Amino acid sequence: MDKIMIRNFARSSILIIITLFTLVACGDKQNTTRSEKSVQPQEKFTWKLVTSWPKNFPGLGMAPEKFANYVNAMSNGRLTVKVYGAGELVPGFEVFDAVSQGTVEMGHSGSYYWKGKIPASPIFSAIPFGMTATEFNAWLHYGGGMELWQELYAPFGIKPMPGGNTGAQFGGWFKKEINSVADLQGLKMRIPGLAGEVLKNAGAIPVTLTGGEIFSSLQSGAIDATEWVGPYNDLAFGFYQAADYYYASVWHEPGTGLELLVNQKAFDTLPADLQHIVEIAANAANESTLAEYNARNNAALKTLIEEHNVQLRQFPTEVMQALKHQTDLLIKEQVKADKDFARVWQSYSEFLASMQEYNKLTLQAYYENR
Known part of the structure; x- marks a missing residue:
């Protein structure tokens, strides 16, 4: 009987040893497999981003460069x-179409250039007498603006993101003084978006030009005036060499949002972590660009x-009121x-009204007493 027990114990021990050996071997194999997977290189992506601005131009041109650097890092x-x-791969005014068609993965521009395709698009760049940069960013992220923007661009296969803000823009450069509304009659001025239509209704002649065409047109007399951005960009363009009068009055673009356009299909092919990186980089470039303008102007x-x-x-007050x-x-x-x-404007105008009430109690009163 003792011999039988010893024999059974020996058999059981051998089975246990074999089982343990098998488990250890399998574990080592699984660990090896995991290790091999962990060292496998992750898929890499290369995207093209076209812009409506001269390469590396201060402010406008550097906003997409910041974004790219953030993403790469x-x-x-x-x-x-x-x-x-602009013009290196596609013309400046064809950025939207290039992204929509998938010719490139991304673009950087101003939404008011697309009002012929999307009448509500200028609301996402600048509205005359509209929101400041701070108010605009608040509306985008916490007032429903971002969702409305994405809905507008979705039929074109584009996912929009904020890509910078210039802050309040100057009224522009003029070859002659503007002393009354009468001085606007027949005035040929480079000015895009809804502001151009406002000036047209006030008697002027709005002209749409890319950034690279403005100086030569102003210098040659093809136009009588131009708005561009503000001192930081206008100094770099040398407009002071072509026009004597610089109007600081803010009316047409009180807080101009720039946009990053992302081809939706290209975005969807990215892993989730890279999608988040693109969105975070866009917000970072948006904030950094506004800070740059505030510091440099x-x-x-x-x-x-x-x-x-x-x-x-x-x-003059007469002109501003008109x-x-x-x-x-x-x-x-x-x-x-x-x-x-109408739908976007309702959201925009209601948010602006609420911000105006708050700002009267806070910032406006503060500025008057500082």
């Missing part, structure tokens, strides 16, 4: 974004006045003409 090289200036204005003898002016009146009339027309414009 945060993705550890898994997603490389290559930036191309003042120094540039000082240079224009002290070194180039630029004559700074403000539009422009505001024409803006109100135009908005009413747009609301009646396009249901999407």
